[in-house]
Amino acid sequence: ISFTNLTFNVKEMKILGGLDMTNNGVQSKKLENTWIDITQPFTNTIGTWPGDTPFRYELSYLKEQTGSVNIGRFTTSTHTGTHADAPFHFDSTGPSIEAIDVNIYIGDALVVDVTGHEVITPKLFRHIDLSYVQRLLLNTSAHVDIEQFPTSIPVVDPSMGPYLKEHEIILLGLDVPSVDALDSKEVAAHHALYLNGVHIIENLLLLAIP
DSSP states (O other): OBOSSOEEEEEEEEEETTEEOTTTTOOOEEEEEEEEEOSOOOOTTOOOOTTSOOOEEEEEEOHHHHSSOOEEEEEOOTTSSSEEEOGGGTOTTSOOGGGSOGGGGSSEEEEEEOTTOSEEOGGGGTTSOOTTOSEEEEEOOSOOOTTSOOSOOOEEOTTHHHHHHHTTOOEEEESSSOSSOTTOSSOHHHHHHHHTTOEEEESOOOTTOO
């Protein structure tokens, strides 16, 4: 299901070239008790998976017609904009979104900048203390055009599944439409994360985090 109001209390750390730079001139900021909307806004021009149902909002009835109120309606794919991937999306025997504990998506999150890395692997985090982290959000790009569906994206290596489980992380979020390559049929990263108890959020908008 797409989230139109997904917010996290976030803490930020940057890495560059696979190395923890927080002690080498790059500032790490902790934003305590700060709530930031990290979802893509729905508009009629938002990017959509090729061939999928585009987002469309329109007024179906005007106040002049009803005598009391304006009434709007929208149609969309559940994978347009910021959304959670329920396991049922890629595993027909997996739970659908209403069966997932909503508390997985609520709470503190660590935001890590992995801009410039084409494959996200455990070695990128080897110098980062993940001992207190349950939700890990990855900023993969210095620019996100929400009206243009990308032609290529960084991908999550399946080894991240057991790695995140080892660190007791229950949620992985990214600012791209998928954790796998856009043309992947095996969606190996989706399965690896699910088998290790890690839930997925895609198409985040993390650039507003200072």
